[in-house]
Amino acid sequence: MITNLQQQIDSSNPNFTINFILDQLIKSKQNPLNLKGINEIESVNIPTMEKLDGEVKYDSKGREDLIEWIDHVLPLIQNSPISLNFRIPQVYAFKYSEQSKDFLLLEDLCFNNQKLFQVELADGLNNEQVESAISSIAHFHALSLSLPSKLIDSFKNHPNLDIDEKSLKIKERIFSTPDTAEKFKGNEEKLLNLFKNFGNYRIDQHKEFGLDPVIVHGDTWTNNFFFKKTEDKNSSEFDALFDWQVVHIGTGINDIVRLIFICVDAELRRLNSIKWLQIYEKSFNKIIKKLGKEEKNLKSFKLIKEIAIYHSKYECCFQLFLIANILGQEKEGTKREKLINRMKCLFDDCCKENGFFNE
Structure with missing residues (x-):
C-alpha cells in the first residue's frame, strides 16, 4: 500500500520519490491515472526496485555520448564557479533499445x-x-568552453544528423494532406x-570560422523547454x-537558429531575429569575460550573424521535417493552420536571396 506519494524510493536522492516514478512511467499510457492529490492508493502497478535494477541500466552499447555527458560533463557544469542560470535534470539511469523502447x-x-510549464509548439x-x-x-555555450579540451573533443563524433528527404518522406508528408499541399503547391x-543542397549536417562547422568548439545541445525546441510557473500566471523565465x-560540438549558433525557426511564428521572427542575436552576443560574451577567455573566444555581432546565416538553410530543412512529422498527428484545425503557416513562411524566406537575419 502506498500511503505517501512523496515516499522516497532512493534515500540517497531526495527527489527520487514514488510520485516521481508514477509521473514518469504511468503518464506514458494513453489514459494515464490521475494520481495527483491522492493520499492513499490500495493498488497500483509500478516497477519494484528489483525491476528497476534489472532492466533500467546504463547501456554502454547505446548512447555513448549521453553517458559521457551524464558522467563527466554535467557534474563539471553544475559545480562550476560560475553558476548555470537554468537547470539540467540529473539522469539516474537509462536503457537504450533498438526497438524504440528507450x-x-x-x-x-x-x-x-x-x-x-511548457509552451505548445x-x-x-x-x-x-x-x-x-x-x-x-x-550562457551554457560560453560556460562549456571552461571544460577540459579533451572532454570537449570527445563529442566531435556527433550522431548522424543528415536530413535525407527521400528516406524521411518529407515531400510525401507535405503533399499528402490538402492543407499542406495547397500551401506548397508549385514548390515541389x-x-x-x-x-x-543543404540537408547534410556540416562537420567541424566551428573550424570554418576559426572558433574553438562549444558544446551544442542539438535539439532546441519547445518540447525540451520548461519555464517557471508562478502562483497566478505563467512567466517567461527559462528554467x-x-x-x-544528440549533444555534440559546434558553433552553438545552430541551437539559436533552430529555436527561432521552429518555436516562433513568422511575424515575430522577422521582427526580432536581429535583436535576439544581439542578446546572444551580450550573454555569451559576458560569461567569456568572467572566464577570462576574451583573447580567443569573444564573438562580435557581425560574426554571430554570419554564422546564423550559415546555419539557416540546414535549419530550415530541419524545421520542415519536424513540423511535417508533427502535422501527421495534429488534428485540431487552428493549430494545424498555425504550424503550416510557420513552415511556409520560413520556406518562402529561405528561397529569397537574403531571407534571414536582415537588419
Whole structure:
C-alpha cells in the first residue's frame, strides 16, 4: 500500500520519490491515472526496485555520448564557479533499445512545490520567452568552453544528423494532406533542391570560422523547454532544458537558429531575429569575460550573424521535417493552420536571396 506519494524510493536522492516514478512511467499510457492529490492508493502497478535494477541500466552499447555527458560533463557544469542560470535534470539511469523502447529516469524538478510549464509548439514562444531561452543557452555555450579540451573533443563524433528527404518522406508528408499541399503547391522542385543542397549536417562547422568548439545541445525546441510557473500566471523565465541525447560540438549558433525557426511564428521572427542575436552576443560574451577567455573566444555581432546565416538553410530543412512529422498527428484545425503557416513562411524566406537575419 502506498500511503505517501512523496515516499522516497532512493534515500540517497531526495527527489527520487514514488510520485516521481508514477509521473514518469504511468503518464506514458494513453489514459494515464490521475494520481495527483491522492493520499492513499490500495493498488497500483509500478516497477519494484528489483525491476528497476534489472532492466533500467546504463547501456554502454547505446548512447555513448549521453553517458559521457551524464558522467563527466554535467557534474563539471553544475559545480562550476560560475553558476548555470537554468537547470539540467540529473539522469539516474537509462536503457537504450533498438526497438524504440528507450527509457530515461530523470530528476524530478518540481519538488518543494516548484511549478513548471511548457509552451505548445503551435502556440509558439513569445518574445520574452525567446529572450530568456537564448540568454540561458548562450550562457551554457560560453560556460562549456571552461571544460577540459579533451572532454570537449570527445563529442566531435556527433550522431548522424543528415536530413535525407527521400528516406524521411518529407515531400510525401507535405503533399499528402490538402492543407499542406495547397500551401506548397508549385514548390515541389524548390523543396527537393533545398534538401539536396543543404540537408547534410556540416562537420567541424566551428573550424570554418576559426572558433574553438562549444558544446551544442542539438535539439532546441519547445518540447525540451520548461519555464517557471508562478502562483497566478505563467512567466517567461527559462528554467530547464531537457533531452541531451544528440549533444555534440559546434558553433552553438545552430541551437539559436533552430529555436527561432521552429518555436516562433513568422511575424515575430522577422521582427526580432536581429535583436535576439544581439542578446546572444551580450550573454555569451559576458560569461567569456568572467572566464577570462576574451583573447580567443569573444564573438562580435557581425560574426554571430554570419554564422546564423550559415546555419539557416540546414535549419530550415530541419524545421520542415519536424513540423511535417508533427502535422501527421495534429488534428485540431487552428493549430494545424498555425504550424503550416510557420513552415511556409520560413520556406518562402529561405528561397529569397537574403531571407534571414536582415537588419
